[in-house]
Amino acid sequence: MLAGEATGIPALIPDLKDGGDLSWSDLLASAQSHGVRSTYAFPMTVGTVDVGVVDLFATQADALGPRDVEDAWAMADVAALRVLDHLLGNLNSxxxxxxxxxxxxxxxxxxxxxxxxxxxxxxxxxxxxxxxxxxxxxxxxxxxxxxxxxxxxx
Structure with a gap:
């Protein structure tokens, strides 16, 4: 599955060797030269506020199973809350x-x-x-x- 941050759905590339149709040829070449075989990006959002993205890279294909993806997405949600809470706490203190x-x-x-x-x-x-x-x-x-x-x- 491949999606973007704007959709709020993780971008999952379980095997970069199968990602030949992706438009990120420079990224693919660099990642593969560093031994990266799979990559996963989880958007960090709170409501309609985009906080950032958690990127995970692995040296093996299919590094994350379905349950791992669910867990990573949940952790990205928690991280988004904590980051936003910290930032807002500083603004509103x-x-x-x-x-x-x-x-x-x-x-x-x-x-x-x-x-x-x-x-x-x-x-x-x-x-x-x-x-x-x-x-x-x-x-x-x-x-x-x-x-x-x-x-x-x-």
Missing amino acids: SAEPGGLPKRLIHQATGMVMAQLGIPSDDALVVIRAHAFATGTAIPDIAEAIIRRDIDFSA
């Missing part, structure tokens, strides 16, 4: 103590937990990421979630 309506944030976090089936820390990251991506204040996002104007499960 001076703004938060001054009086975010914690009740609203707490209630919205619980709703996002229920919508996405994720832990509270991850739900808060989703709220913060959405606020950052849309240029909206966190309390305003929380109020919109509570009013059900924003539903991440949809």
Whole structure:
């Protein structure tokens, strides 16, 4: 299977020798000269925010089985949350103590937990990421979630 970061689907090339029809001839030549036989790219996204990509390279063909691919994709999702949380924490660290309506944030976090089936820390990251991506204040996002104007499960 081959896909791009824009699709949100991993790009999996289990055997570079079978990748002759790929348009990345320079990459293929360089990878093969370094003993790389398979490559896998997992997009790191949180909601609509593209955080980056986790690239894995292996010296053998078919290095990852279906379960390995699922695990790697799940780890990329966790890494995306942690990276975004760290970045947003640095941006918001001076703004938060001054009086975010914690009740609203707490209630919205619980709703996002229920919508996405994720832990509270991850739900808060989703709220913060959405606020950052849309240029909206966190309390305003929380109020919109509570009013059900924003539903991440949809």
